[in-house]
Amino acid sequence: MDVRPSSTQQLLVASARDFLRRYCPLDQVLVRALDAQGFDDKLWRAMAELGWPGLLVPPALGGSGGSLLDVILLVEEMGYAGLPSPYVTSAVAVTTALLAWQSAPPSRRLLPALASGERIATLALVEEDGVFDPQTISLACDGAGRLRGRKLFVKDAHVADEVVVVVREGTGLGLLVLPTARAGIGRQPLDTISGDKLFAVTFDAVEVRAEDRLGPSSGEGLAAALQAGALARTAEMVGAAQRILELTVEHAKTRVQGGRPIGAYQAIQHACADLVCDVDASRALLHAAAWTASEGRAAGADVAMAKAYAGEACLAAARRGHQIFGAISYCEEHPLHVFHKRIQAASLDFGDAALHLETVAQAIGLEDHPRQSGRVMEEERHV
Amino acid sequence: MDFALTAEEQAFAAAVRGFLRDHPPARYSLDGMDAGYGSGSHSRAFLAALAAQGWISMCWPEGHGGRAWPMFFKLVLLEELALAGAPFGPLAGCWQTADAIIDYGSERLRREVLPAIARGEATFWQGYSEPGAGSDLLSLTTEAVRDGEHYVIRGHKIWSSHAGIATHGLVFTRTSREARRSRGFSMFVVPNGTPGLDIRPIRSLTGDVYHYEVFLDDVRVPRDLMLGREGEGFVALLNGLDADRFWGRFYKAPALRRVLGHLVSHANATTVRGVPLARDPVVRRRLAGLATDVAALRGLFYRAACLLRDGAPITYEVAMAKVLADETGQKLARLGMDLLGPWGPLRAGSREAKLDGEIAHSYLTSLGHTIAGGTAEVLRTTVAVRGLGLPAEPRASGRG
Numbered sequence: 001m002d003v004r005p006s007s008t009q010q011l012l013v014a015s016a017r018d019f020l021r022r023y024c025p026l027d028q029v030l031v032r033a034l035d036a037q038g039f040d041d042k043l044w045r046a047m048a049e050l051g052w053p054g055l056l057v058p059p060a061l062g063g064s065g066g067s068l069l070d071v072i073l074l075v076e077e078m079g080y081a082g083l084p085s086p087y088v089t090s091a092v093a094v095t096t097a098l099l100a101w102q103s104a105p106p107s108r109r110l111l112p113a114l115a116s117g118e119r120i121a122t123l124a125l126v127e128e129d130g131v132f133d134p135q136t137i138s139l140a141c142d143g144a145g146r147l148r149g150r151k152l153f154v155k156d157a158h159v160a161d162e163v164v165v166v167v168r169e170g171t172g173l174g175l176l177v178l179p180t181a182r183a184g185i186g187r188q189p190l191d192t193i194s195g196d197k198l199f200a201v202t203f204d205a206v207e208v209r210a211e212d213r214l215g216p217s218s219g220e221g222l223a224a225a226l227q228a229g230a231l232a233r234t235a236e237m238v239g240a241a242q243r244i245l246e247l248t249v250e251h252a253k254t255r256v257q258g259g260r261p262i263g264a265y266q267a268i269q270h271a272c273a274d275l276v277c278d279v280d281a282s283r284a285l286l287h288a289a290a291w292t293a294s295e296g297r298a299a300g301a302d303v304a305m306a307k308a309y310a311g312e313a314c315l316a317a318a319r320r321g322h323q324i325f326g327a328i329s330y331c332e333e334h335p336l337h338v339f340h341k342r343i344q345a346a347s348l349d350f351g352d353a354a355l356h357l358e359t360v361a362q363a364i365g366l367e368d369h370p371r372q373s374g375r376v377m378e379e380e381r382h383v
Numbered sequence: 384m385d386f387a388l389t390a391e392e393q394a395f396a397a398a399v400r401g402f403l404r405d406h407p408p409a410r411y412s413l414d415g416m417d418a419g420y421g422s423g424s425h426s427r428a429f430l431a432a433l434a435a436q437g438w439i440s441m442c443w444p445e446g447h448g449g450r451a452w453p454m455f456f457k458l459v460l461l462e463e464l465a466l467a468g469a470p471f472g473p474l475a476g477c478w479q480t481a482d483a484i485i486d487y488g489s490e491r492l493r494r495e496v497l498p499a500i501a502r503g504e505a506t507f508w509q510g511y512s513e514p515g516a517g518s519d520l521l522s523l524t525t526e527a528v529r530d531g532e533h534y535v536i537r538g539h540k541i542w543s544s545h546a547g548i549a550t551h552g553l554v555f556t557r558t559s560r561e562a563r564r565s566r567g568f569s570m571f572v573v574p575n576g577t578p579g580l581d582i583r584p585i586r587s588l589t590g591d592v593y594h595y596e597v598f599l600d601d602v603r604v605p606r607d608l609m610l611g612r613e614g615e616g617f618v619a620l621l622n623g624l625d626a627d628r629f630w631g632r633f634y635k636a637p638a639l640r641r642v643l644g645h646l647v648s649h650a651n652a653t654t655v656r657g658v659p660l661a662r663d664p665v666v667r668r669r670l671a672g673l674a675t676d677v678a679a680l681r682g683l684f685y686r687a688a689c690l691l692r693d694g695a696p697i698t699y700e701v702a703m704a705k706v707l708a709d710e711t712g713q714k715l716a717r718l719g720m721d722l723l724g725p726w727g728p729l730r731a732g733s734r735e736a737k738l739d740g741e742i743a744h745s746y747l748t749s750l751g752h753t754i755a756g757g758t759a760e761v762l763r764t765t766v767a768v769r770g771l772g773l774p775a776e777p778r779a780s781g782r783g
Contacts, residue, residue: 001385001386001387001388001389001455001685001688001689002384002385002689003384003386003685003686003689004384004689005384006384009384069384249771249772249773252773253772253773253774260774260777261773261774263767263771263773263774264773264774264775264776264777265776266760266763266764266776268767268773269763269764269767269768269773269776270760270763270764270767272766272767272771272773273699273703273706273762273763273764273766273767273770273771274763276699276703276766276770276771277703277706277707277766280683280686280700280703281679281680281682281683281707282679284679284682284683284685284686285675285678285679285682287384287386287682288386288682291384291385291386292386302678305674305675305678305679308671308672308675309675309676309678309679354668357667357668357671357672357675358667358668358671360671360672360674360675361667361668361670361671363674364643364644364647364670364671364674365644365647365648365651366647366650366651366661366666366667366670366671367651367659367661367662368661368662
């Protein structure tokens with residue numbers, strides 16, 4: 001067992017930290033948090049030159065053939081920097097889905113362009129009940145093969161060139177890859193506190209062609225995409241919480257009240273100790289889950305645990321950060337709220353704690369079928 | 384990164400599981416109470432069975448009778464024993480004492496005590512705390528005064544686990560009054576039965592005896608039973624404390640996983656108002672949340688284990704993991720009491736008791752875990768000051 005990243009991974013992390021420190025400093029993060037686009041085209045192109053959007057993609061398709069674990073470590077750095085970008089949706093979740101059907105026409109068309117960062121894609125999954133669970137999908141093509149209805153909480157639809165729409169096809173699910181410019185597709189912004197750019201995407205009798213379909217219906221590719229997305233959003237939370245920890249500890253060392261730094265008071269010390277525990281424990285689960293998934297082993301329960309835990313713990317860390325900083329962190333010009341809101345958004349994206357804890361509940365053997373357990377109890381009562 | 388056990392470690396885990404199948408832990412007689420840490424009761428018989436496999440001394444250097452196996456084999460052994468609920472109570476203390484003797488013990492300690500540990504015959508109590516020296520350990524007053532080839536120890540120790548049934552005490556004493564606050568301490572290995580040693584049981588709120596208080600009235604101890612050099616006991620103790628907390632809590636995650644498994648079975652087999660407990664969304668979420676907490680705890684301990692193995696500096700990692708271990712244990716015990724409802728407080732052995740009364744027992748014993756071996760408050764301060772570099776709170780008084 002070795003919990004340390006490999007030397008190549010350490011290099012990736014160090015160069016990402018250095019690049020983002022230079023090109024995505026806190027003042028830029030604050031500016032981008034308030035503007036309509038939400039991210040910087042120039043910065044995206046620079047990231048593309050570093051090969052980041054193609055990290056998961058095999059060299060034959062224009063990428064660099066990195067592992068999911070590499071990507072997770074990189075996204076942790078993006079969270080640390082507070083970088084706003086469509087990276088997780090486009091370069092992690094959608095890319096993972098396309099990689100599951102590499103020979104399908106949409107994948108052949110789109111993967112090289114996603115890898116080079118030339119095009120951006122988003123994922124339209126969630127419907128009216130707000131659940132990130134493919135089982136709940138009801139949107140389907142009508143008898144004439146046209147799509148009518150809408151999807152909610154679609155991230156970065158305003159800058160997406162393509163949208164991957166999860167639809168019901170018979171008893172299974174299908175993935176459609178549609179250009180956002182296709183006639184009948186509408187994008188209405190949802191105004192959120194989080195800084196995430198979220199949209200309702202509407203489909204008004206949208207034509208669906210044979211070459212839009214992502215291969216034969218199979219749950220596995222979608223499951224892999226959702227798992228990668230959940231891991232990446234967890235990494236973003238861990239990175240952001242680490243930044244909150246560092247900003248907060250620095251403040252506790254330098255802010256003087258009552259004649260000494262507030263960090264010399266036990267009340268503040270213990271809050272800082274809880275903060276570091278929340279961050280470290282979240283990271284421990286994240287790295288183990290990302291490694292397991294990267295090795296191609298069954299990682300469903302590990303990913304669910306990591307996402308559920310970080311969703312609670314990193315949010316707790318953010319609230320503690322505000323409490324330790326005091327009034328100054330209530331200001332818009334202070335960076336803390338940007339990291340806090342990013343964690344808030346990430347905790348919901350690709351499934352909230354409740355959804356993932358249900359996966360864990362099944363994994364630890366809690367029965368969700370009433371008959372058998374009921375019978376056992378009846379027998380016990382008669383003893 | 385690599386989060387898997389090696390092939391050798393997995394093979395050893397399988398061997399331990401095979402041993403546990405052939406030697407069901409329930410068959411071994413128990414000498415002392417299970418304090419709920421996850422290591423089970425004090426059982427000299429079970430310890431002897433482990434010794435017969437060569438597992439107590441397996442990681443010692445070959446020159447000291449060991450097999451020089453890597454440290455991770457100890458983790459594998461502890462994890463399998465804890466998952467099985469085996470009574471290996473004194474094992475971690477034996478290992479730490481042995482490590483200290485190997486590192487800086489006298490020839491006599493190596494010749495007499497080390498082989499007894501390897502055979503599973505020697506177990507240890509810690510004489511650290513005193514009535515007036517708890518979290519502020521260095522204010523202790525027990526003194527050891529040199530008298531020729533002996534030291535004469537006089538003082539009063541308390542909260543010494545299993546002192547009445549162990550074979551030796553590790554007694555932390557002051558050997559010099561002049562020295563600085565952290566200097567002038569020495570550690571002795573004192574055999575039980577030494578004249579002047581008066582070991583009295585303290586009945587705990589569980590109704591059983593786990594702790595003892597120990598009166599030392601001019602206890603004469605040969606010089607070569609000192610562990611380390613005179614005046615350097617505190618350095619030894621400090622080095623030992625992180626290891627103490629690590630080895631004293633590493634098995635908590637697997638032990639909690641075992642209890643969690645029992646609660647899951649209980650929820651699957653119980654209906655309340657016609658509805659299976661396992662289908663109650665709150666019950667599902669709380670049990671799944673605890674399973675997640677336990678997985679995080681295991682992750683933190685394995686991270687600390689990698690640091691210890693690689694000789695990397697440990698500042699706050701073990702202190703933090705201990706706090707999380709003990710508070711997670713309390714959370715699980717509390718959840719167990721909730722799930723059992725009116726059956727919760729029924730003791731082991733009572734009619735109608737569920738899950739062998741283990742939830743009531745762990746609910747009570749878990750109260751002590753955030754106090755013993757460094758309170759959660761002292762350890763949070765350690766995390767903040769040693770780990771995060773926050774300034775220490777000024778001392779009210781003392782020798783500085």
